[in-house]
Amino acid sequence: MAIYQESGCVQRRPWEVPFTAEPRMVARVRRAMRLHLSLWGLSELEDVAQICVSELVANVINHVGPGTPVTLAVSTDGAHLRIELTDPDARTMPTLLAPMPGTESGRGLMILDAMADRWGVISRADSKVVWCDLATGAEVPNEHPRSARIARAEMSIVQHGSAQRPPSEKGSPLSVAVAEEAAIDLIADVLHWLSAQGCDPDEALDRAQMHYEAELEEAG
Template sequence: MNEAGCVAREPWELSFLAEPREVAGLRRVVRLHLKMWGLSRQTETAQLCVTEMVTQVIRRAGIGIPVSLSLPMKGTFLRVEVRVLGEYGAPMPASSRANDQEAVAELLLGSYAERWGTREGPGFKTTWCEIATGLTTPHGHGGGVRVTRAEAMISLYEAASAHGARMTRLTPVTATRVVI
């Protein structure tokens, strides 16, 4: 949490070599990271997306190539990105693909994530997906309307006390205790 009481969700990245044995470790790291961010409800979906994307990299690009996993926030969505250094085949629409495993993987990714896609540049390719978090703001939480109102009230009292305004009914500490 930062000084404003919001969860700091700074982009996070991990480099690794594409190896089947790495997938279990990546799933654990994603779980721990999302727990620190207060996004435990998104853990299973994020883990499934990471598994599918890394598995596709291994199938298409091969074992042992440099890959990175990144977890940035995009607005109120959790974005999961798997970036490969070098060239490998872009996904094709499932209807034109002969490989049933790839079609199933893309259908799974599409059903778990709100949206997904690929981005290519010189010497890299990124496959990404975005997962809904239920957050009201990118650095807030998914506590709903009541929690958002409570945060607003606490912020109002904190701002007023910081500017020397006299609090007649509630102090920020009392307001915090009442809200909690």
């Protein structure tokens, strides 16, 4: 909860709290969010963060069920505030849909999508994590600049991810979570190709990691 000092710069310790997803808990979680952001010096994000956490909890209540045990985790890398809500239902995946006129359901993710800079879902064997990022407006010196290599990788990921999507979703932007899965799938395909050519996939991964770390070091 407290701000602490590390390596000469102020860091904000991540915090998490388990609770039961029930309507009466929403106000308490909002107050906890406001308190922590005030302590972290991020009061300007209080309103948006409270709306986002409310929608995340409401999504669990509406689609998984009241009384579901969840865990809220909040952290920051300086440039973004990340809010994560973990629940034990790995089968029910949040989907961003346009609600029918006159209906109230289906609007939670639309609000989250509009408020957050990015959001996504991490699927696990026995749970899922719905997360969102809010930009703090701070400049982070160690943030990697966008390069031609990153642009090429992004193009490959988008093409690979789009090829795996159903026709109804083609042409729409990939969410960060979908793009991450597409990137992992693309790497797996490359490893299969290397193996088919008689190459050692593990050695290739090691060499790629070495190249990556050397380029980061060179970039400073």
